[in-house]
Amino acid sequence: MVNRRRGEIVANLGGKDRCLCLTLGALAKLESAFAVGDLGALGERFSSGRLSARDLLTIIHAGLEGGGHTFTLDDVAEMQAEGGLAGYAAIVSELLAATFGPAEEN
Structure with a gap:
C-alpha cells in the first residue's frame, strides 16, 4: 500500500505494480540530471509541459529508486x-502531482 502523504504512487511497469516516490535524494538526482539549481527551478522545468522521452525515463527511474527499487536506467x-507513451506520461504526471501538488485532505 502506498502513502500519498509521503508522495508515493503505484504504477504498473513491466507488468507489476510498483511503488514510486520522489524522495529528497531522488529530487537531488533530478536537479543534477536536469541541471537546475533548486527545487523551484525543477518544478518550473516540469510544469513547462515539454518533457522528452528521456525526461520521462529519468523521472520514472528516480521515482522507482525513491520507492526502494534497484533498477538501472536501462532496466x-x-x-x-499500459497505454504506451500516454501511460508513461500519466505515471510521471501522477508522480509529480503527488510530489509537488497540495497535500490531500483526510
Missing part, C-alpha cells in the same frame, strides 16, 4: 507501461 527503459 527501466525496457519496462512496458
Whole structure:
C-alpha cells in the first residue's frame, strides 16, 4: 500500500505494480540530471509541459529508486507501461502531482 502523504504512487511497469516516490535524494538526482539549481527551478522545468522521452525515463527511474527499487536506467527503459507513451506520461504526471501538488485532505 502506498502513502500519498509521503508522495508515493503505484504504477504498473513491466507488468507489476510498483511503488514510486520522489524522495529528497531522488529530487537531488533530478536537479543534477536536469541541471537546475533548486527545487523551484525543477518544478518550473516540469510544469513547462515539454518533457522528452528521456525526461520521462529519468523521472520514472528516480521515482522507482525513491520507492526502494534497484533498477538501472536501462532496466527501466525496457519496462512496458499500459497505454504506451500516454501511460508513461500519466505515471510521471501522477508522480509529480503527488510530489509537488497540495497535500490531500483526510
